[in-house]
Every structure is written in C-alpha cells, then in structure tokens.
Amino acid sequence: MKSWVETKGPHGVLQGVLPVCTPDGVIKYVRFGWGLSSPLLKVEIEHDPETGVSMIIDARLKSALERVGWATMADLFRADEGEAGPRWRAYLEWLKRTSMLGADPPTRRPFPEKYLPSGVGERRNGAHRALDDEEIVIPESELVKTPSKQKARKAGLEET
Amino acid sequence: MATQAGFNTTSVNDLISGVAIDDLIMGANVPAHVFMGLAKIVDVPPGSDTYRFPRWDTVSVSATLAESDEAAFTSITTSAESVNGSVYPVRSFLSDEAQHDAKLTVEMALARQAEILMDGMDKNFLAAISSATNTSNHTGVALDLDKWEVAKTAIIAKNPNAGDLVFIGTPKQVGDIETAIRSNGGGSMVVGAGSELFNSMPLSVYRGLYNGVHFFASTNVPDSGGADASAAFMVAGAAIGMAFWFRMKSKGVDAAGRAGVDLMSYARYGLTIVNQNNLREVISLKS
Numbered sequence: 001m002k003s004w005v006e007t008k009g010p011h012g013v014l015q016g017v018l019p020v021c022t023p024d025g026v027i028k029y030v031r032f033g034w035g036l037s038s039p040l041l042k043v044e045i046e047h048d049p050e051t052g053v054s055m056i057i058d059a060r061l062k063s064a065l066e067r068v069g070w071a072t073m074a075d076l077f078r079a080d081e082g083e084a085g086p087r088w089r090a091y092l093e094w095l096k097r098t099s100m101l102g103a104d105p106p107t108r109r110p111f112p113e114k115y116l117p118s119g120v121g122e123r124r125n126g127a128h129r130a131l132d133d134e135e136i137v138i139p140e141s142e143l144v145k146t147p148s149k150q151k152a153r154k155a156g157l158e159e160t
Numbered sequence: 161m162a163t164q165a166g167f168n169t170t171s172v173n174d175l176i177s178g179v180a181i182d183d184l185i186m187g188a189n190v191p192a193h194v195f196m197g198l199a200k201i202v203d204v205p206p207g208s209d210t211y212r213f214p215r216w217d218t219v220s221v222s223a224t225l226a227e228s229d230e231a232a233f234t235s236i237t238t239s240a241e242s243v244n245g246s247v248y249p250v251r252s253f254l255s256d257e258a259q260h261d262a263k264l265t266v267e268m269a270l271a272r273q274a275e276i277l278m279d280g281m282d283k284n285f286l287a288a289i290s291s292a293t294n295t296s297n298h299t300g301v302a303l304d305l306d307k308w309e310v311a312k313t314a315i316i317a318k319n320p321n322a323g324d325l326v327f328i329g330t331p332k333q334v335g336d337i338e339t340a341i342r343s344n345g346g347g348s349m350v351v352g353a354g355s356e357l358f359n360s361m362p363l364s365v366y367r368g369l370y371n372g373v374h375f376f377a378s379t380n381v382p383d384s385g386g387a388d389a390s391a392a393f394m395v396a397g398a399a400i401g402m403a404f405w406f407r408m409k410s411k412g413v414d415a416a417g418r419a420g421v422d423l424m425s426y427a428r429y430g431l432t433i434v435n436q437n438n439l440r441e442v443i444s445l446k447s
Contacts, residue, residue, distance in 0.1 A: 035246025
C-alpha cells in the first residue's frame with residue numbers, strides 16, 4: 001500500500017504528502033515533488049515524455065532516519081493491523097478532508113487519538129529516544145555513611 | 161407634475177456607453193512573497209540537471225601534540241543536499257476579442273502570469289518547512305511567548321549559521337505572540353520590548369522585530385494536520401535553497417486557426433532544505 005497521498009501543488013503540478021512519525025512521536029506531513037526535494041525521503045518520480053504526465057513511483061524515509069526511530073504512518077498502521085486495515089483507510093479519508101489536500105471546506109478535527117497506531121504512543125513514551133536516559137542509582141549497601149561529629153560529641157566519644 | 165418629453169436616458173440611450181470600468185485592476189488577494197528575501201537563491205549553470213548545496217561538517221579537534229611526536233590527521237568532511245529542477249508553467253490563450261474589448265495587452269497578460277508563477281514559488285518555498293527534522297510540537301494549542309522562546313532557544317542551541325533569524329507563521333500564529341505581548345506584564349510589553357511587533361502594520365507580511373527575531377506572517381505557511389500549521393524559525397538565506405535553471409521565460413505564439421495568442425510563462429527551479437540546523441519547525445494552531 002502506498003504510504004503517501006497525492007495532491008496538486010502550485011499550477012496543478014503533482015505533489016505528494018507523506019505522513020511520518022518522528023522518534024518523539026510528532027506526526028508530520030512531508031511535502032515532496034519533482035521540484036520540491038525533501039531531505040527526509042528517497043523519492044522516485046517518472047515523467048512520461050510523450051504525455052507529459054508525472055507519476056510518483058515510490059516515496060520512503062531514508063534508512064538512516066528509520067534506524068533512529070522515524071517511521072511512516074503507513075508502516076505504523078501496517079504493524080498494528082496489516083495491509084490496508086480499517087484505521088489506515090479511515091486515516092486516508094481524514095487526510096482527504098483536510099486543507100492539506102485541498103478539501104473545501106476542510107475539516108479542523110484532528111484524527112482521533114484512539115485510532116492512532118501504537119507506534120506513535122510508544123515514541124511519545126520515549127521508546128525510541130536515542131539517548132540513554134536511565135536514572136543513576138547507587139545501591140544503599142555501597143553508600144558509606146560518614147559518622148556525625150555532633151553525635152559523637154554527645155556520646156562523649158570526641159573531644160570538643 | 162408629469163414628466164416632460166425631451167432628452168432623457170431612454171430617448172438618447174444610444175448615446176450612453178456601457179459600464180465604466182476602472183483602468184487600474186486591483187491585485188489578487190494573495191500574500192506578499194517572502195521567498196525572495198528568505199531563500200538561498202542560486203542560478204544553475206548549464207550542463208547539469210541536478211544542483212548540490214554542500215556544507216562543512218562540524219569537526220572537533222582536542223588532542224595535543226607531545227614533544228617530538230607526530231600530529232594525527234584530522235578528517236574534514238562535507239555533507240550536501242541535492243535538488244532537481246521542475247518546469248512550472250502558466251499557460252493561457254489571449255483572444256483577439258479580449259485584447260480589443262477588454263483592452264488587454266500581451267504585456268499585461270504576461271505580467272499576470274509572472275505574478276501567478278511567483279505565488280507558486282512562495283508556496284513551494286514554505287512547503288519545504290514540512291521536511292524539517294527539528295520540530296517544536298504544539299499540535300492543537302495556540303502559541304505563547306514561553307513556547308516561542310523555548311523554540312527559539314532550541315534553534316540557537318544548534319549553532320545555526322550567521323544571519324538574520326526569522327520567524328514565519330500564519331497570521332494567527334503571529335497574532336498569538338501579539339496577544340501574549342498584550343497580556344504579559346500588565347500590558348507593559350506593548351510599549352516596551354514588544355512594541356515594534358505589536359504596533360506594526362497588520363496588513364504587511366513583514367511584521368517587525370521582537371527579541372532579535374524578524375517576524376513574517378503569511379497564509380502560505382503549510383498546513384499540518386487538521387487545524388495546525390507549520391510555522392518556522394529559519395536563518396534567512398541559509399535554511400531553504402532555491403536553485404533556478406531559469407528564472408522566468410515567456411513566449412507568445414500566434415495560434416494557427418485561432419484568433420488570438422497562445423501565451424506561456426514558465427520557470428524551472430527546485431527547492432530543498434540545505435541545512436537542517438538553520439531551520440526549526442513550530443507546529444501550532446493555524447487559525
């Protein structure tokens with residue numbers, strides 16, 4: 001299944017909108033086209049020289065980004081419900097109703113959080129953070145307690 | 161008293177011309193273009209269909225050299241983003257009838273086509289913000305000074321290249337900052353630090369300076385989701401590159417078999433983010 005949706009950019013030129021999720025769980029809508037190059041994506045576009053028609057053959061995130069936790073929304077939906085599941089189809093319908101794809105009037109509603117794929121929540125909970133952010137803990141048994149001089153003086157163990 | 165026969169608009173209606181039309185055609189309702197001042201604009205020399213924007217990578221050298229020892233070699237590397245050009249055309253047929261009856265000239269028609277082309281360049285330029293890797297996410301909420309300053313600090317922490325730091329957002333996103341200025345400190349910022357932005361011309365795309373950052377408001381800022389838009393901090397001339405294979409060409413052809421001229425204006429260009437550290441996307445409510 002395609003991970004992007006197609007729309008018309010300025011002057012009716014073919015453009016794609018590819019929803020992605022960052023390692024922090026932010027959902028972004030990356031625009032791309034033949035003259036609008038996204039440094040996040042590897043894109044293959046074909047031009048038919050006879051008809052002048054352009055076609056987006058493929059658009060995917062660069063592998064270096066995927067290794068650090070970026071993912072397309074299509075991949076996250078696919079991981080939860082397989083190819084073209086009901087939530088992904090609903091997500092495509094919602095995209096078509098937004099101003100990003102030229103809907104008039106457009107919807108202002110966000111896509112319902114409860115239908116987002118689990119991968120988004122995992123990223124928002126820090127599952128794909130690059131930094132090791134674990135708290136530093138020293139076992140109590142290893143902590144050496146320094147005796148209190150005040151207590152020692154009270155007990156007569158130390159001279160004042 | 162009854163009307164009198166004589167000269168009236170009915171009896172001499174043949175002498176009355178049609179609707180009087182203002183010679184000055186008002187402009188279309190589009191935002192003023194920002195790409196000319198904010199993009200890194202280059203002209204591609206002949207011989208290539210791809211243009212590359214290179215940059216130096218950050219290199220740290222901290223080793224010292226012991227006496228009589230030999231220095232180690234340091235690798236100096238570059239990164240780059242490449243872009244292909246696409247031809248963006250605006251084509252229209254100007255009929256002889258329209259030239260005569262509407263007093264439209266070929267020059268007027270080509271000038272209008274050029275304006276439309278530049279509107280498209282502006283939209284495409286700002287659409288590139290959606291490819292930013294540095295993002296401040298405030299989906300579903302309005303901007304305020306705290307959120308704005310955290311985002312500003314975040315881009316500065318990336319050591320962006322020297323240049324004017326710009327914030328561009330929708331009128332609502334810029335308006336949210338103005339609202340925050342108005343309500344902060346009992347309104348003292350309206351005449352203090354925030355006075356230039358708060359008192360700027362509301363119909364101008366350039367809105368003034370606040371906290372060392374130039375503010376622009378444009379409805380061409382790309383949407384993000386249902387109710388949000390992708391505003392951005394960027395270093396002017398160093399964040400998004402526009403490579404032009406040719407900037408603007410126009411041609412008119414007398415169309416055989418038709419009474420008129422086939423007009424086309426077109427430009428060939430490509431866009432990409434040239435340095436992610438010079439750009440930070442800020443997602444918040446757009447209107």
